[in-house]
Amino acid sequence: MAVTTAPHLSQPLLRSIREAASTERARAMKDLDPYSYVSSWTEEETHNGSDCSALVMILATKGCSWALRSGCSMCGYTNDSASGATDESIWVQYGKAVSALSEQRIVKIYTSGSFLDTFEISHGLRLRILSDLYPRVDEIVVETRHEYITRQNLESISAFRDKLVLAVGLESSNDAVLNYSVNKPSNYAHFLKTTKLASDIGFRIKSYLMLKPPFMSEGDAVNDAVRTATEISQHTYSISVNPTNIQKDTVVELMWRKGNFRPPWLWSVVEVLKRTHSLDKRVLSKPTGAGTVRGAHNCGRCDTAVMKGIADYSRHRRLETLESLDCGCRRVWEAEMRLSSLSQPFFAVDYRKRIAERGVGVAGI
Amino acid sequence: MLLGYGSAMIEPESGYLLSRVATLRLGKATIRLPNVLFCETTGRDEYGNMFEALLTREAISTEKTQFVAPRNEMVDGPRGAETAERLVTMPNFIPFSSLIGGIGRNYEREREAPVFVAVGRGGELSAELEGVKAGLVDLSNAAEIARDPYDFILSVSTARDAIGGRSALYAPGVANPLNLALLIYSGVDIVDSTSSDLSAMAGEVFVDGSAWNASVLGEGVCHCPACMSRKADRALWHNRYQLLAELNRCRHAIESGGLREYLEARATSPWNSELLRYADEDFHSYFERHAASAGITITASTEHSLRRPEVRRYVNRFTGRYMPPVLKVLLLVPCSNRKPYFMSKSHRLFASAIRASSNPSQVHTVTVTSPLGLVPEELETVFPAAHYDIPVTGRWSMEEKKRATDMLDTLLARGNYTCVVAHLEDEREFITEHLAHKGVDFVDTSGGSTRKAESLSRLTDELGRGSGEERIHWEDRMRMLLGNIAAFQFGPGGRKLLDGTRLTGRYPNLRIFRGDRQLGMLTGQRGVISLTLDGAEAICREVPGYCVNMGDFDLVGNLFAPGVLEAGKDLRKGDEAIVMRAGAVEAVGVASMSALEMLDAAKGEAVHVRHLTKRAAQA
Numbered sequence: 001m002a003v004t005t006a007p008h009l010s011q012p013l014l015r016s017i018r019e020a021a022s023t024e025r026a027r028a029m030k031d032l033d034p035y036s037y038v039s040s041w042t043e044e045e046t047h048n049g050s051d052c053s054a055l056v057m058i059l060a061t062k063g064c065s066w067a068l069r070s071g072c073s074m075c076g077y078t079n080d081s082a083s084g085a086t087d088e089s090i091w092v093q094y095g096k097a098v099s100a101l102s103e104q105r106i107v108k109i110y111t112s113g114s115f116l117d118t119f120e121i122s123h124g125l126r127l128r129i130l131s132d133l134y135p136r137v138d139e140i141v142v143e144t145r146h147e148y149i150t151r152q153n154l155e156s157i158s159a160f161r162d163k164l165v166l167a168v169g170l171e172s173s174n175d176a177v178l179n180y181s182v183n184k185p186s187n188y189a190h191f192l193k194t195t196k197l198a199s200d201i202g203f204r205i206k207s208y209l210m211l212k213p214p215f216m217s218e219g220d221a222v223n224d225a226v227r228t229a230t231e232i233s234q235h236t237y238s239i240s241v242n243p244t245n246i247q248k249d250t251v252v253e254l255m256w257r258k259g260n261f262r263p264p265w266l267w268s269v270v271e272v273l274k275r276t277h278s279l280d281k282r283v284l285s286k287p288t289g290a291g292t293v294r295g296a297h298n299c300g301r302c303d304t305a306v307m308k309g310i311a312d313y314s315r316h317r318r319l320e321t322l323e324s325l326d327c328g329c330r331r332v333w334e335a336e337m338r339l340s341s342l343s344q345p346f347f348a349v350d351y352r353k354r355i356a357e358r359g360v361g362v363a364g365i
Numbered sequence: 366m367l368l369g370y371g372s373a374m375i376e377p378e379s380g381y382l383l384s385r386v387a388t389l390r391l392g393k394a395t396i397r398l399p400n401v402l403f404c405e406t407t408g409r410d411e412y413g414n415m416f417e418a419l420l421t422r423e424a425i426s427t428e429k430t431q432f433v434a435p436r437n438e439m440v441d442g443p444r445g446a447e448t449a450e451r452l453v454t455m456p457n458f459i460p461f462s463s464l465i466g467g468i469g470r471n472y473e474r475e476r477e478a479p480v481f482v483a484v485g486r487g488g489e490l491s492a493e494l495e496g497v498k499a500g501l502v503d504l505s506n507a508a509e510i511a512r513d514p515y516d517f518i519l520s521v522s523t524a525r526d527a528i529g530g531r532s533a534l535y536a537p538g539v540a541n542p543l544n545l546a547l548l549i550y551s552g553v554d555i556v557d558s559t560s561s562d563l564s565a566m567a568g569e570v571f572v573d574g575s576a577w578n579a580s581v582l583g584e585g586v587c588h589c590p591a592c593m594s595r596k597a598d599r600a601l602w603h604n605r606y607q608l609l610a611e612l613n614r615c616r617h618a619i620e621s622g623g624l625r626e627y628l629e630a631r632a633t634s635p636w637n638s639e640l641l642r643y644a645d646e647d648f649h650s651y652f653e654r655h656a657a658s659a660g661i662t663i664t665a666s667t668e669h670s671l672r673r674p675e676v677r678r679y680v681n682r683f684t685g686r687y688m689p690p691v692l693k694v695l696l697l698v699p700c701s702n703r704k705p706y707f708m709s710k711s712h713r714l715f716a717s718a719i720r721a722s723s724n725p726s727q728v729h730t731v732t733v734t735s736p737l738g739l740v741p742e743e744l745e746t747v748f749p750a751a752h753y754d755i756p757v758t759g760r761w762s763m764e765e766k767k768r769a770t771d772m773l774d775t776l777l778a779r780g781n782y783t784c785v786v787a788h789l790e791d792e793r794e795f796i797t798e799h800l801a802h803k804g805v806d807f808v809d810t811s812g813g814s815t816r817k818a819e820s821l822s823r824l825t826d827e828l829g830r831g832s833g834e835e836r837i838h839w840e841d842r843m844r845m846l847l848g849n850i851a852a853f854q855f856g857p858g859g860r861k862l863l864d865g866t867r868l869t870g871r872y873p874n875l876r877i878f879r880g881d882r883q884l885g886m887l888t889g890q891r892g893v894i895s896l897t898l899d900g901a902e903a904i905c906r907e908v909p910g911y912c913v914n915m916g917d918f919d920l921v922g923n924l925f926a927p928g929v930l931e932a933g934k935d936l937r938k939g940d941e942a943i944v945m946r947a948g949a950v951e952a953v954g955v956a957s958m959s960a961l962e963m964l965d966a967a968k969g970e971a972v973h974v975r976h977l978t979k980r981a982a983q984a
Contacts, residue, residue, distance in 0.1 A: 220437050342422060
């Protein structure tokens with residue numbers, strides 16, 4: 001596939017992030033059993049406005065084709081793949097995972113890459129899984145990079161389109177952010193083309209956007225997420241805000257270890273949701289690893305309450321849920337939002353820990 | 366002095382090591398250094414007239430000088446640096462982009478714009494800043510680097526070494542009223558108030574040398590304008606006034622020559638203390654290269670004073686350049702408050718006791734002191750031996766003791782003394798213990814009080830017993846001692862100055878002659894040897910570190926920086942400097958700048974000339 005470039009970033013600069021990502025990824029040597037799914041659980045969801053539950057299964061495929069070449073700066077899911085995976089072994093994994101299906105009305109099938117990439121899941125297996133699930137649930141969510149959303153691919157599964165949601169990680173509508181910061185060889189124009197194609201055929205697209213990829217201040221990150229959500233709202237069925245978390249063997253982890261990256265505040269997630277509330281599409285967030293040092297977090301005292309607020313809002317979209325949230329650390333977040341536009345750095349990385357411990361900020365520095 | 370690149374110039378008024386009070390001209394904008402850029406995020410100038418410079422996101426309406434902050438190139442696209450009257454727009458960049466494993470190592474930016482934004486840290490900066498000709502270098506990642514004080518001083522010194530004195534250095538996101546003096550001392554010219562503002566929002570305020578919880582402001586600890594009148598944002602504005610006051614104090618400290626003493630008093634927080642410790646121990650030469658050899662008085666009243674560059678240089682030179690004279694008796698005496706010691710009452714008493722002994726010419730008097738360790742009599746007039754003050758408690762710390770005893774070991778190992786006399790007071794116990802421990806035969810004459818008549822007569826007796834019959838002519842003795850001063854001044858090659866010479870005058874004012882030509886003179890006032898042209902001729906090939914190679918033109922007065930082709934690496938402000946032109950001595954005088962400054966400066970006196978070669982053309 002063609003690697004696209006943001007107009008004002010030089011090729012050598014991009015080459016250096018590609019190499020850095022693949023160096024980090026080379027450490028991800030974990031190779032899973034091709035006959036066991038990675039994990040599976042049931043979570044709360046909403047379907048057509050009413051509460052229900054969803055079965056989530058993560059299948060071990062041969063892995064994301066992009067991750068095998070370089071990989072996105074935050075993605076450590078290469079650790080969740082099995083080089084020996086075959087159609088037959090994945091079918092076994094699926095069988096084990098789907099046995100937990102009872103009253104859940106939604107099934108989400110994730111691989112560490114793209115469901116529509118035949119390198120991971122062949123045409124035959126794709127149809128076999130969808131045909132099996134289609135009569136048993138109301139909604140099937142699969143994840144895929146938009147590069148695999150082609151007319152041919154869509155037509156082969158168009159029979160399932162009324163229940164199928166294609167979840168696509170756009171991450172950002174800014175190609176410079178996408179190419180350099182996220183290190184994803186996609187571009188926004190292609191995303192727009194595929195979403196049009198998909199909706200023309202009658203598919204629904206759910207878009208993921210990334211809150212705070214590396215090389216960005218907190219303020220810039222919030223602005224980028226809000227802008228992305230606003231720009232894609234006409235082209236997508238729903239939007240999920242994914243704050244960056246620190247996964248193993250990634251560029252983000254390397255930067256985090258060196259003190260040059262910090263996951264976003266939960267307040268930033270709240271801010272993005274508030275500022276996108278007026279959009280006529282559902283914007284939600286289910287932050288991975290939230291409340292921990294590797295995930296989006298606040299001062300430590302308010303994390304649980306704020307996470308609950310975000311979860312409630314994601315299901316019911318009541319703005320009051322977000323507006324009622326507060327904590328002393330929100331003032332610090334506000335100051336950082338303002339000041340980080342003047343001085344790009346993240347300030348002290350253990351800043352929030354210090355607030356939690358001592359009630360004050362960066363004493364030494 | 367004037368430093369810079371044409372459109373960007375720095376004009377220092379005064380300085381201490383790397384810090385300087387100066388005017389920076391960036392195109393049409395002018396700003397005084399050092400300075401703090403105060404954050405303005407409200408879109409209008411909220412600051413009073415006493416604040417000089419603002420940091421803004423977009424240009425606002427103000428009479429102050431404002432710096433528009435660089436933005437993220439990924440988000441906002443590229444934008445170059447620009448200057449206008451009272452306005453500096455910093456260029457956009459990609460933050461953190463060269464930090465790890467070479468990510469972004471090919472990130473190319475305009476290297477000759479008025480402002481250059483550096484993204485690297487530590488050793489990476491020397492490659493990143495190579496060839497950069499900008500009036501201002503922004504160390505954009507400073508806040509993260511500063512998490513570790515060692516990384517910070519490493520990064521600042523690497524950047525400073527790469528850009529020299531010709532660019533101003535801006536470290537965003539690190540300053541607060543507590544660490545500002547240390548930052549400036551490290552070589553940072555410009556900082557901003559972001560970190561200090563953020564601390565205020567997190568409930569931390571700075572009150573002189575302390576960081577406290579903001580609630581303390583209700584307890585009458587501060588009477589700044591914010592504390593006196595403000596209700597809203599009191600902590601924020603309090604921190605801003607503190608930062609401004611600290612900036613002005615630092616400027617005054619630089620101008621009055623007391624920055625080092627000032628920051629030692631600030632080295633109380635762990636971060637400050639660590640930074641200063643690393644600076645003194647691991648980055649000694651970075652600072653020492655800028656330390657003058659004359660002109661200041663050192664107050665050594667903290668533990669850090671022991672390691673300050675001027676003091677360490679003295680100790681290093683003692684170890685590296687000093688050879689004791691060939692004399693029989695080593696006499697150890699305590700230091701005196703008055704400098705040089707021989708002018709003091711106590712040392713005059715010792716001197717009469719020595720003169721009363723049977724063979725005073727064989728006695729070598731060495732003073733035991735802190736922070737310098739040992740000062741042999743011939744170095745009493747040399748900087749900084751005659752230019753320091755210490756609190757006199759008579760209590761010695763382990764580190765002070767170790768310095769003195771280590772130097773004593775060096776002295777004994779190199780000297781040919783046959784007798785050691787300890788005439789000491791507070792230092793008596795640890796020195797005599799050390800001598801005994803090392804198996805050195807010594808006589809203790811003071812009984813704990815050096816000035817009592819019985820102690821002094823005991824001293825006379827013991828010196829007589831130890832000094833033998835062989836008398837040394839005062840001129841031979843003085844020649845050895847002057848040789849030591851020359852070696853201390855110029856390195857071992859300097860000793861050649863005394864070969865085959867005769868001396869006239871009375872210590873500390875002595876003239877050195879070879880035949881009928883005067884080579885130089887020791888004066889009590891300067892404390893070191895001033896050369897004549899003949900003296901310069903005699904040693905110039907032995908002391909390349911103190912020679913300045915000038916361009917091929919006729920020197921008519923003082924030598925100015927643009928005329929300097931090469932500057933001997935050992936030259937510091939105040940050192941005797943030999944000016945060479947195409948391999949021949951052209952002049953001799955006193956360095957007005959350090960070697961590094963001579964090469965950096967576009968204008969300014971490099972050597973204050975004392976003697977100039979006479980030419981037929983001029984006659």
